[in-house]
Amino acid sequence: MTNMKKSILLGACVGLLGLSSFASATTTLHVATWLPPTSAQNAVVWPTWKKWVENATQGRVKVVIENYTGAPKTIFDAVEDGVYDVGFTVNTYLPGRFKLTSVAEIPGEITSAEAGSVALWRTYDKYFKPAKEFQGLELLALFVHGPGQLQTAFPVNSLDDLKGKKMRVGGGLVNELAARLEVTPISAPAPKSYELMQQGVVDGTFLPAEQQMTLRLSEVSTDLTLFPKGLYTTAFSIVMNEDTFADLSKKDREAIMSVSGEKLSKLAGTAWGEADKEGIQAAVKDGVNVVHLSKDDPRVTDLNKVVEGMDQMWIDSVADRKIDAKAALDYFRENMNALSQ
Structure with a gap:
C-alpha cells in the first residue's frame, strides 16, 4: 500500500472515530437540591424527572442530583450564574422578583397541591409569561406544596x-x-x-x-x-440556566420540555400533596x-x-x-x- 493510500485510510479512520465520539457525546445537567433526602422533592420529583429526561433524550442528556449547602434563596443566582444547571426554590425567598406566582398564596384558594400546581402553571403560561419575571432563567415548572x-x-x-x-x-x-x-x-x-x-x-x-x-x-x-x-400556600419554581438550555440541540430542548412544564408541575404538586x-x-x-x-x-x-x-x-x-x-x-x-x- 502506498504512503498516500495509508494516509487517506488513516485520515478516514480518525474521522470516523471523531464522528463516533461526537455521536455518543452527552450533556450532564447538575441539579441543586436543598431539602432532606426524605422530602418529596428528593425522594420522588427529582428521581422521576431524571428518568424522564434521560429517556426522552435517549441518553444524550444525563441528570446528576447534588446536595446544595448554601441558603435556599441563593439557588436562583447559582443557576443563573451557571454554578448549577438546574435547581428549585421558594419564589418569595427573593421578595419583589416573582410577584405574579403569589396568586397561589392567597389564603383559601387551594385544597390540593396537585390541582394548585397545574392551575399555577396554566395561569403562568396564559397570563404571566409576557411579564418576563423569569428573565435570565429557563422556567421548567411551577408548583405549590399542600395547604x-x-x-x-x-x-x-x-x-x-x-x-x-x-x-x-x-x-x-x-x-x-x-x-x-x-x-x-x-x-x-x-x-x-x-x-x-x-x-x-x-x-x-x-x-x-x-x-x-x-x-x-x-x-x-x-x-x-x-x-x-x-x-x-407557597409557590416554588424549577429553573434551568438559560445558556445551558440554549446550548442543547433543538431536539433535546423539545424533549426536556415535553417532560417539564405542566407535566413536571403536576408531578411535583402530587408528590408534595401525598407527603402531607x-x-x-x-x-x-x-x-x-x-x-x-x-x-x-x-x-x-x-x-x-x-x-x-x-x-x-x-x-x-x-x-x-x-x-x-x-x-x-x-x-x-x-x-x-x-x-x-
Missing part, C-alpha cells in the same frame, strides 16, 4: 391563642396573614424551623403537614392544627395533638374573616407587571375548581 397549616408548641383553641406568639414565616402573603393574626413573625427558610422551635426561638411555624415528617417537626411540636383549606398524609401519620405516631377542623369550626370561620381582601391585595401588588391580574386570578380559580372536582 400550609399551624405547627405549634401550644394548643390553638381559638385564633386569639396566636396573638403575640413568635411564628416562623417564609415570606410573601403569609407575612400579611401573620400580621392579621397578630403574631410576631420570624423570617427564616423552612429547614430552620426545627432548630428555631427546639431552641424556643419561635413558638411555631406555618408549614404544610408533610414537614412533621420531612423536617422532623413532630419531635418539637405539641400540636398540629389542620384547616380544611389551610392558611396559605405521611406527615400527619408521623405526627400521630410521635404523640402530637392532631386537630382536624371542620369548615364550621369557629377557628375556620374566624380565619375566613381575617383573610378577607387578600385577593385584592395580590391584584394591587402586581399592578406594575402590566398584566390583567383580575383575569389571571379568575382563570386560576376556574382551573382550581375544575381540577379539584
Whole structure:
C-alpha cells in the first residue's frame, strides 16, 4: 500500500472515530437540591424527572442530583450564574422578583397541591409569561406544596391563642396573614424551623403537614392544627440556566420540555400533596395533638374573616407587571375548581 493510500485510510479512520465520539457525546445537567433526602422533592420529583429526561433524550442528556449547602434563596443566582444547571426554590425567598406566582398564596384558594400546581402553571403560561419575571432563567415548572397549616408548641383553641406568639414565616402573603393574626413573625427558610422551635426561638411555624415528617417537626411540636383549606400556600419554581438550555440541540430542548412544564408541575404538586398524609401519620405516631377542623369550626370561620381582601391585595401588588391580574386570578380559580372536582 502506498504512503498516500495509508494516509487517506488513516485520515478516514480518525474521522470516523471523531464522528463516533461526537455521536455518543452527552450533556450532564447538575441539579441543586436543598431539602432532606426524605422530602418529596428528593425522594420522588427529582428521581422521576431524571428518568424522564434521560429517556426522552435517549441518553444524550444525563441528570446528576447534588446536595446544595448554601441558603435556599441563593439557588436562583447559582443557576443563573451557571454554578448549577438546574435547581428549585421558594419564589418569595427573593421578595419583589416573582410577584405574579403569589396568586397561589392567597389564603383559601387551594385544597390540593396537585390541582394548585397545574392551575399555577396554566395561569403562568396564559397570563404571566409576557411579564418576563423569569428573565435570565429557563422556567421548567411551577408548583405549590399542600395547604400550609399551624405547627405549634401550644394548643390553638381559638385564633386569639396566636396573638403575640413568635411564628416562623417564609415570606410573601403569609407575612400579611401573620400580621392579621397578630403574631410576631420570624423570617427564616423552612429547614430552620426545627432548630428555631427546639431552641424556643419561635413558638411555631406555618408549614404544610408533610414537614412533621420531612423536617422532623413532630419531635418539637405539641400540636398540629389542620384547616380544611389551610392558611396559605407557597409557590416554588424549577429553573434551568438559560445558556445551558440554549446550548442543547433543538431536539433535546423539545424533549426536556415535553417532560417539564405542566407535566413536571403536576408531578411535583402530587408528590408534595401525598407527603402531607405521611406527615400527619408521623405526627400521630410521635404523640402530637392532631386537630382536624371542620369548615364550621369557629377557628375556620374566624380565619375566613381575617383573610378577607387578600385577593385584592395580590391584584394591587402586581399592578406594575402590566398584566390583567383580575383575569389571571379568575382563570386560576376556574382551573382550581375544575381540577379539584
